[in-house]
Amino acid sequence: MSEHLTKHHPDSPNGCDDVSKNESGNTPFASILDARLSRRNLLKGSFGLAAGSFMSINLSGCLTNSDGTSPDNSFKLGFTAVAKGTEDLLRVPAGYTTTVLYRLGDPLNTTTPAFVNDGTDSAASYQFRAGDHHDGMAYFGLSSSGLSKDLSNTSRGLLCMNHENITRIFLHTAAEVGAGFPSGARVVSQIDKEVNAHGVSVIEVVKGASFSVNKLSGFNRRYTAASEMTISGPAAGDDLMVTPYSNAGTATRGTLNNCANGVTPWGTYLTCEENWAGYFKRQTSASLATAKETAAQNRYIGSGSSNGSYGWANPVGGDTSGVGLYDRWDISQSGADSTADYRNAANTMGWVVEIDPFAPGDLPRKRTAMGRFGHEGAMPAKAVAGRPIVYYMGDDAQNEYIFKYVSNANWDPADANGGLTAGNKYLDDGKLYVATLNADGSGTWTELTITNPLIAAAAYGFADQADVLINCRIAADAVGATPMDRPEWADVNPVNGDIYVTLTNNSSRGTTGLSTGGKSKGLDAANPRYYDDGEGRLGNPNGHIVRFRETGSNPAATTFNWDVYLFGAENDQFGNPSINISSLTNDNDFSSPDGLWFSQAVPGLMWIQTDDGAYTDVTNCMMLAALPGNYGDGGAVNVTNLAVPSNAGADQTVTTYAGKAATPATLRRFLVGPKGCEITGITETPDGKAIFVNIQHPGENTSAANIGIPANFESHWPDGGTARPRSTTVVITKNDGGLIGS
Ligand code: FEO
Ligand code: CA
Ligand code: CA
Numbered sequence: 001m002s003e004h005l006t007k008h009h010p011d012s013p014n015g016c017d018d019v020s021k022n023e024s025g026n027t028p029f030a031s032i033l034d035a036r037l038s039r040r041n042l043l044k045g046s047f048g049l050a051a052g053s054f055m056s057i058n059l060s061g062c063l064t065n066s067d068g069t070s071p072d073n074s075f076k077l078g079f080t081a082v083a084k085g086t087e088d089l090l091r092v093p094a095g096y097t098t099t100v101l102y103r104l105g106d107p108l109n110t111t112t113p114a115f116v117n118d119g120t121d122s123a124a125s126y127q128f129r130a131g132d133h134h135d136g137m138a139y140f141g142l143s144s145s146g147l148s149k150d151l152s153n154t155s156r157g158l159l160c161m162n163h164e165n166i167t168r169i170f171l172h173t174a175a176e177v178g179a180g181f182p183s184g185a186r187v188v189s190q191i192d193k194e195v196n197a198h199g200v201s202v203i204e205v206v207k208g209a210s211f212s213v214n215k216l217s218g219f220n221r222r223y224t225a226a227s228e229m230t231i232s233g234p235a236a237g238d239d240l241m242v243t244p245y246s247n248a249g250t251a252t253r254g255t256l257n258n259c260a261n262g263v264t265p266w267g268t269y270l271t272c273e274e275n276w277a278g279y280f281k282r283q284t285s286a287s288l289a290t291a292k293e294t295a296a297q298n299r300y301i302g303s304g305s306s307n308g309s310y311g312w313a314n315p316v317g318g319d320t321s322g323v324g325l326y327d328r329w330d331i332s333q334s335g336a337d338s339t340a341d342y343r344n345a346a347n348t349m350g351w352v353v354e355i356d357p358f359a360p361g362d363l364p365r366k367r368t369a370m371g372r373f374g375h376e377g378a379m380p381a382k383a384v385a386g387r388p389i390v391y392y393m394g395d396d397a398q399n400e401y402i403f404k405y406v407s408n409a410n411w412d413p414a415d416a417n418g419g420l421t422a423g424n425k426y427l428d429d430g431k432l433y434v435a436t437l438n439a440d441g442s443g444t445w446t447e448l449t450i451t452n453p454l455i456a457a458a459a460y461g462f463a464d465q466a467d468v469l470i471n472c473r474i475a476a477d478a479v480g481a482t483p484m485d486r487p488e489w490a491d492v493n494p495v496n497g498d499i500y501v502t503l504t505n506n507s508s509r510g511t512t513g514l515s516t517g518g519k520s521k522g523l524d525a526a527n528p529r530y531y532d533d534g535e536g537r538l539g540n541p542n543g544h545i546v547r548f549r550e551t552g553s554n555p556a557a558t559t560f561n562w563d564v565y566l567f568g569a570e571n572d573q574f575g576n577p578s579i580n581i582s583s584l585t586n587d588n589d590f591s592s593p594d595g596l597w598f599s600q601a602v603p604g605l606m607w608i609q610t611d612d613g614a615y616t617d618v619t620n621c622m623m624l625a626a627l628p629g630n631y632g633d634g635g636a637v638n639v640t641n642l643a644v645p646s647n648a649g650a651d652q653t654v655t656t657y658a659g660k661a662a663t664p665a666t667l668r669r670f671l672v673g674p675k676g677c678e679i680t681g682i683t684e685t686p687d688g689k690a691i692f693v694n695i696q697h698p699g700e701n702t703s704a705a706n707i708g709i710p711a712n713f714e715s716h717w718p719d720g721g722t723a724r725p726r727s728t729t730v731v732i733t734k735n736d737g738g739l740i741g742s
Pocket of ligand 3: 535614615616617618
């Protein structure tokens with residue numbers, strides 16, 4: 001089991017979904033792929049210009065100096081680093097103030113009762129309350145009066161927010177928790193509550209003394225794991241999307257395990273479905289109809305039978321809803337075809353879903369052109385008129401891939417208010433690419449298309465492009481993409497177009513000859529570390545952050561160069577210099593980077609958030625501010641992975657390309673959360689003077705046996721006393737009114 005399981009989903013097998021199901025054996029050294037552009041040549045091209053005053057407009061539209069820095073990025077980190085710690089507190093630097101904005105269960109309107117928070121709040125009421133496990137989010141400015149969009153407004157906006165998962169023991173009464181959650185049939189109202197606590201919130205927030213939720217707003221709404229959604233793009237209407245709910249294969253119910261997010265240049269929100277696979281009950285592979293169905297299930301969901309993470313397919317008394325509200329969580333084949341059972345229901349999850357915050361009546365649209373996998377997030381390159389719209393996306397599971405989407409249509413600023421109609425134009429018609437990171441520091445984006453001979457010839461037997469998009473992991477296997485150490489958030493530096501992708505950790509990254517979980521995953525240049533963290537964790541327990549520069553700084557390029565911006569580590573990591581490669585100190589050491597986001601208001605300011613289980617004996621999860629420099633600002637590094645007892649082999653040396661070492665001026669801890677939480681999700685007002693940050697699942701390591709003993713809860717944050725802990729959005733401002741991070 002992964003570390004992630006215990007830290008993220010303590011009562012559920014759902015966390016297994018981030019464990020590797022990639023048996024492709026792909027390596028970045030695959031001979032089928034030529035590194036057509038050597039790193040050395042590209043370095044000349046990118047950086048061979050005389051240093052000094054040369055400036056250019058690059059293809060991403062950014063004004064840059066020849067060294068890639070912004071001519072105006074004089075911003076400096078100005079706060080005192082927050083110390084590591086394990087107190088049940090949210091700590092920020094001196095001179096900053098945090099305000100609680102939106103907690104699990106908070107009502108969205110004035111008719112929903114206040115949250116009692118003892119498990120008695122009704123299942124139905126969660127359709128009008130904050131869901132659980134707040135995650136990715138984005139602020140969209142709203143005009144000061146009226147109902148129109150004004151993306152520049154800093155004092156009134158719509159906050160869109162994901163509710164990724166649940167801490168189940170805190171949703172139900174002590175008596176219900178004490179009775180246990182059976183692996184068989186479950187109480188219907190408990191299932192309904194859990195379904196409704198997932199999904200997305202849209203809330204209007206207004207600035208007074210601080211921000212608060214306007215409970216009178218007609219924009220306020222919830223999408224849950226039961227809400228109607230439209231399936232859009234090339235896979236809509238495909239045979240693999242047909243269900244009893246939609247024989248046309250164009251609609252489904254629910255968005256699920258919404259992790260990170262994205263935004264569009266036309267002012268809509270993207271919510272990304274991550275660990276959805278575990279929620280489904282499935283039968284053993286042997287009873288599936290075809291080898292192809294078995295291959296798809298094994299690659300995405302895993303083999304073997306299961307009741308699904310939470311048993312939603314098994315209500316007491318069976319599904320009497322008449323509309324398959326519970327049967328839809330069972331993808332076993334029981335009927336004559338896909339109109340008679342929900343064998344295809346899982347094919348309707350795993351997508352990027354577009355929501356127009358300003359159009360409550362529009363159904364969310366699942367954008368199938370962007371591929372189906374464990375979507376962490378989808379963040380855009382800067383939109384440039386006359387150029388394609390580009391998104392970067394991580395597939396969060398061990399040894400999965402990094403993807404890119406490039407629209408076929410070129411950006412027309414006239415579409416800036418186009419809502420979901422603009423989405424149809426840019427997100428339903430494009431090219432899906434997967435990344436291969438070569439040992440020499442170059443890389444290739446390979447388009448996943450049925451016309452690629454390697455995909456057409458794959459043993460799986462792709463039927464058409466819809467099949468390629470629905471099963472794009474299998475297509476990516478076929479073209480030799482590089483398995484990574486669990487890709488999480490990706491974002492683009494608005495100053496220079498560099499792309500950053502967090503790789504949170506990987507317990508099944510091994511040295512050659514070491515099989516972990518039944519497979520051998522060798523080290524490579526982009527995933528170069530294998531070590532023992534001193535507490536028995538092997539592989540890459542602390543994670544790293546990889547950085548891409550597209551060829552010609554063109555987001556639509558099909559080649560790129562990469563380096564490793566930063567390696568996570570404990571600062572005193574056992575005297576092994578190949579662990580703390582980035583020279584982290586007490587003021588900026590961290591483990592398991594997950595959230596990563598660039599301020600749009602403060603050029604070059606990047607935030608890093610952690611979802612960690614390796615360094616939590618010393619510190620709760622945290623958020624750091626970074627001024628990350630440029631691709632190529634470091635150099636080649638030989639990482640010597642010392643042999644560890646479980647690996648009888650010798651030391652292994654891998655050459656990678658590391659960014660410049662961190663310093664207190666370029667990386668500094670800004671926030672440490674309460675006990676048992678993950679820090680995830682961040683957005684800002686357009687002036688950069690307030691940030692919104694999500695504190696997810698404080699106290700999640702509380703055991704079910706302690707639910708009746710508040711003194712034994714791991715956390716009582718944010719309400720204190722004997723309260724159950726709650727996932728919460730906080731607003732952070734600087735007391736002198738300055739930019740956050742200054
Ligand atoms: Fe939901 Fe990859 O974190
Ligand atoms: Ca995450
Ligand atoms: Ca530790």
